[in-house]
Amino acid sequence: MSRAIGDREFFNSLINNIDDIFGQVENGSSQMNPIFKTEQGKYLANNLADPLIKALTEIANKRPEDPVAFLADYLQNYLHQRDPTETIDSGKTNSTATVTSQGMVRRTGLGLRSASNMNGNEDRIDVDHISNADEEEDTQANVDDRDEHGQSMLHFACARSHRRGALMHLIEESNIDITYRDELYRTARDVSLQANQPSNAKDIDRYVLSLAVIGDVKPFEILAVEGYDHIVDITDDNELSIVDIAAERGHDELANFLRNLRTLEELREELHQMIRDGNVGRAKEIVAEQNGQWLLKAKNYYGRTALHIAVLKENEELVEHFVNIYPDALKIGDNLERTVLHYAMGTNAIESLSRILIQKGAKRTTKDLKGRQPSYYFMNKADILRLQEEEEENR
Known part of the structure; x- marks a missing residue:
């Protein structure tokens, strides 16, 4: 050997x-x-x-x-x-609450961590209003946590069996984000079930339940805004719901948040559907409500925000409206950390959309998990066209 x-x-x-x-x-x-x-x-x-x-x-x-x-x-x-x-x-x-706050807050649209350029220079697109824009140093998505396919070490770990509690221990010790979705839109929990490892999914559920026992609302706000889809349906070994667990321990703020979460998720889905249908009036009404900013930064099953979908639908009116209400949406990446400017470069409305986004602060040097700047998708539109087809199928 x-x-x-x-x-x-x-x-x-x-x-x-x-x-x-x-x-x-x-x-x-x-x-x-x-x-x-x-x-x-x-x-x-x-x-x-x-x-x-x-x-x-x-x-x-x-x-x-x-x-x-x-x-x-x-x-x-x-x-x-x-x-x-x-x-x-x-x-x-560290306590679970501290681990979660530090581990997941990095991804809530407050900006991407800078890293060295590991993939060389990207092609520049020949558009005056883009190439002449003042830019800061190159930024790149946090590649430490995931590979180019969007998979974290938790995705890999969930594909095989473990002793009870080991996976939960791994999550707590590594600060890994359980909301990460890979290029097939799968969370680590989804991978567990597809790999016929239901005990791993249960371990992740126990981790979420442990957050409810602590009672801090912030981790659940992050789970919800990242589009994690197994929160209020979780029960403990005695079939006690996560809402009841929070309430029994006197965590009234958390219990109320969890009770209202379904309504928020349904409103998010309605907003996304109105964008797909081109119902500009109703979409504006929804984001004008009390939770408007939350709805604009909240991701769906595909890891996309309302702004991502508006760009894919090439709806300039809604794109500009959403950016005016919540500029930080420009920094939010999808399941592969592609920003709305990455999306815009692969659409037919590249001139108008990119002008709006860059004037509002979008950076053309931000890199996705594959190390690609937005300009890559100007020359290679296939990925963005596929995303547009997905949104059309969801109508």
């Missing part, structure tokens, strides 16, 4: 048994992995689990010729790109 094959089997073995390692740390004992005992083990798991799992997953997928060198390079890049506010306090475990 060659060294490369031996290294690959070693790394794959680590990935396949990572949940066992976590379980041993949690229990404070291990016969097979003595290094993960007591406080030393907890320190290693708390501080190294996230980068190592990501690195080992990349190695297993890409199968580099020299996995050791690849691992060293990956960790070096991780060190330079990580957010210093995410450093875990040695020997301590």
